[in-house]
Amino acid sequence: MNKIYLDYSxxxxxxxxVAQAMLPYFCDKFGNASSIHxxxxxxxxxVDKAREQAAKFLNCEPDEIVFTSGATExxxxxxxxxxxxxxxxxxxxxxxxxxxxxxxxxxxSSIEHPAILEPxxxxxxxxxxxxxxxxxxxGVVDIEKFKKAIKKNTALVSVxxxxxxxxxxxxxxxxxxxxxKINEKKLKDWKKLNPKERGEKPQPIYFHTxxxxxxxxxxxxxxxxxxxxxxxxxxxxxxxxxxxxxxxxTDVPIEPLQLGGHQENGVxxxxxNVPAIVGIxxxxxxxxxxxxxxxxxxxxxAAKSVEANNLKIAKLRNMLVDGIIKNIPNVVLNTDRKNAxxxxxxxxxxxxxxxxxxxxxxxxxxxxxxxxxxASGKLEASHVLLAxxxxxxxxxxxxxxxxGKYTTEAExxxxxxxxxxxxxxxxxxxxxx
Amino acid sequence: MxxxxxxxKHFKNPHNQGNIKNADAIGQAGNLKCGDVMxxxxxIKDNKIKDIKFETLGCAAAIAVSSATxxxxxGKTIDEAKKLTKEKIIKKLGGLPPVKVHCSMLALEALHEAxxxxxx
Ligand code: FES
Numbered sequence: 001m002n003k004i005y006l007d008y009s010x011x012x013x014x015x016x017x018v019a020q021a022m023l024p025y026f027c028d029k030f031g032n033a034s035s036i037h038x039x040x041x042x043x044x045x046x047v048d049k050a051r052e053q054a055a056k057f058l059n060c061e062p063d064e065i066v067f068t069s070g071a072t073e074x075x076x077x078x079x080x081x082x083x084x085x086x087x088x089x090x091x092x093x094x095x096x097x098x099x100x101x102x103x104x105x106x107x108x109s110s111i112e113h114p115a116i117l118e119p120x121x122x123x124x125x126x127x128x129x130x131x132x133x134x135x136x137x138x139g140v141v142d143i144e145k146f147k148k149a150i151k152k153n154t155a156l157v158s159v160x161x162x163x164x165x166x167x168x169x170x171x172x173x174x175x176x177x178x179x180x181k182i183n184e185k186k187l188k189d190w191k192k193l194n195p196k197e198r199g200e201k202p203q204p205i206y207f208h209t210x211x212x213x214x215x216x217x218x219x220x221x222x223x224x225x226x227x228x229x230x231x232x233x234x235x236x237x238x239x240x241x242x243x244x245x246x247x248x249x250t251d252v253p254i255e256p257l258q259l260g261g262h263q264e265n266g267v268x269x270x271x272x273n274v275p276a277i278v279g280i281x282x283x284x285x286x287x288x289x290x291x292x293x294x295x296x297x298x299x300x301x302a303a304k305s306v307e308a309n310n311l312k313i314a315k316l317r318n319m320l321v322d323g324i325i326k327n328i329p330n331v332v333l334n335t336d337r338k339n340a341x342x343x344x345x346x347x348x349x350x351x352x353x354x355x356x357x358x359x360x361x362x363x364x365x366x367x368x369x370x371x372x373x374x375a376s377g378k379l380e381a382s383h384v385l386l387a388x389x390x391x392x393x394x395x396x397x398x399x400x401x402x403x404g405k406y407t408t409e410a411e412x413x414x415x416x417x418x419x420x421x422x423x424x425x426x427x428x429x430x431x432x433x
Numbered sequence: 434m435x436x437x438x439x440x441x442k443h444f445k446n447p448h449n450q451g452n453i454k455n456a457d458a459i460g461q462a463g464n465l466k467c468g469d470v471m472x473x474x475x476x477i478k479d480n481k482i483k484d485i486k487f488e489t490l491g492c493a494a495a496i497a498v499s500s501a502t503x504x505x506x507x508g509k510t511i512d513e514a515k516k517l518t519k520e521k522i523i524k525k526l527g528g529l530p531p532v533k534v535h536c537s538m539l540a541l542e543a544l545h546e547a548x549x550x551x552x553x
Contacts, residue, residue, distance in 0.1 A: 351490065352490070353468075353469060353490055353491050353492050353495075355492040355493060356444070356491065356492050356493050356495075356496060359436070359441070359444060359492075359493040363441065363445060372492070373468060374491065374492035374495075375492070377434075377532055379532070381468075392468055393468055396468045429447065429450055429488060429489055429490075429496065430470075430488060430489070430490040431452075431470055431471070431472035431488035431489070431490060432488075
């Protein structure tokens with residue numbers, strides 16, 4: 001049986017060129033990158049190269065790149081690390097006296113990954129104020145609501161670039177711009193004050209985005225997007241698991257979460273995971289090359305996102321969506337295609353439970369995921385779908401198809417053929433309600 | 434989380450699936466936690482369960498449990514049926530992932546509800 005993988009949002013197969021780039025760093029170039037001798041320096045050369053590859057892609061300085069164990073760690077470090085640095089009185093070095101703040105306020109969205117929501121909830125218990133922005137029915141944060149949520153003590157904003165369950169694109173550039181304007185105005189007003197009386201410089205708002213799901217498809221230029229911190233993950237971009245990046249702009253105060261050998265300028269201690277770091281660098285470079293090839297050298301910006309790979313995947317996704325809508329009655333498309341990356345199609349098949357669809361598809365060799373409570377471990381329906389105002393019973397029947405680099409037309413055609421009888425059979429089993 | 438072979442077998446080809454037009458008793462149970470529903474139809478004669486059918490809206494475990502439970506009850510007396518426990522069902526299915534144990538309660542609740550209705 002030929003297996004069909006439509007769960008790219010969970011993880012992606014590694015590009016063979018990435019695996020090849022990693023190979024020498026397991027047995028031959030095995031040195032500890034922190035060692036001064038030649039073995040160490042050979043390994044460090046691999047790390048340095050990856051740092052440059054990441055910096056080029058994000059349009060930042062290489063020393064603004066922090067390698068982590070993945071997007072979960074990057075997110076935890078961004079949220080907790082910044083807030084702790086702002087709260088801590090004796091934090092030396094990066095957080096100057098002016099940057100200390102007593103009661104920081106965080107703004108995030110209600111559709112973030114748990115790796116953002118959980119640290120926020122934990123800080124909330126410790127007394128930090130957190131606002132969880134609602135989303136519109138298409139899964140996009142309302143920029144006006146965001147503006148209204150900003151308070152005097154807002155110190156950190158974290159909004160994801162692309163949602164992992166429905167694929168909705170968030171207006172991070174508008175959010176970034178808004179924050180920049182506020183920060184500039186605060187500083188300008190402060191400068192007008194009498195130098196003797198104005199006291200410490202005003203606390204700027206820092207902006208973090210979790211770009212785990214967007215790197216494949218959108219422009220992640222940190223300057224263009226006006227972000228101060230950005231998380232990404234290796235295994236979502238045809239790279240290795242267990243490695244991620246956190247971009248941290250030079251002037252952002254951040255306290256390490258794990259202490260030890262002072263790697264990554266002391267922000268993230270731990271022996272360099274050299275093969276994985278080399279791998280994520282290569283994976284990033286392959287995306288960068290692909291994007292650069294299509295658009296020529298000329299423009300950065302939005303144009304960067306429209307390129308051949310996106311169009312190809314969008315075409316397959318649309319074929320899947322149209323095929324499902326044509327062949328199966330009573331379905332709801334939870335992905336707003338006009339405001340989403342090309343990879344996602346989140347459907348609800350009314351009157352059937354999602355996990356039973358997932359298992360049926362799996363028995364036929366097709367891999368997808370579901371937002372049903374039955375599959376969640378906690379028996380709670382997807383917080384993303386619920387935040388979009390989708391009813392519990394509709395979330396209960398949701399299936400996420402996420403396409404990717406290696407998805408083919410033949411695969412999509414096969415899924416369109418396999419799916420209708422599965423839904424029909426399961427619907428027949430359901431009692432009339 | 435992984436399902437046993439027996440669970441997948443029952444899920445793929447559930448036994449006793451459907452409804453009984455002139456059932457002697459019908460029981461329904463809902464799982465408020467995750468939003469699933471199960472309905473059991475009984476045909477009873479001389480205190481014996483002659484026929485049994487189920488309809489389930491739920492996960493693969495819930496459907497497999499429905500199938501196995503109805504298998505275990507068919508042909509039994511009402512008193513025997515009442516003695517069926519979730520442990521026995523789970524054992525019959527070669528185990529259930531811990532988070533899915535509550536699904537096995539769904540079938541028992543629907544069964545007990547049907548029996549209660551029949552008696553009253
Ligand atoms: S029916 Fe919901 S978890 Fe089994």
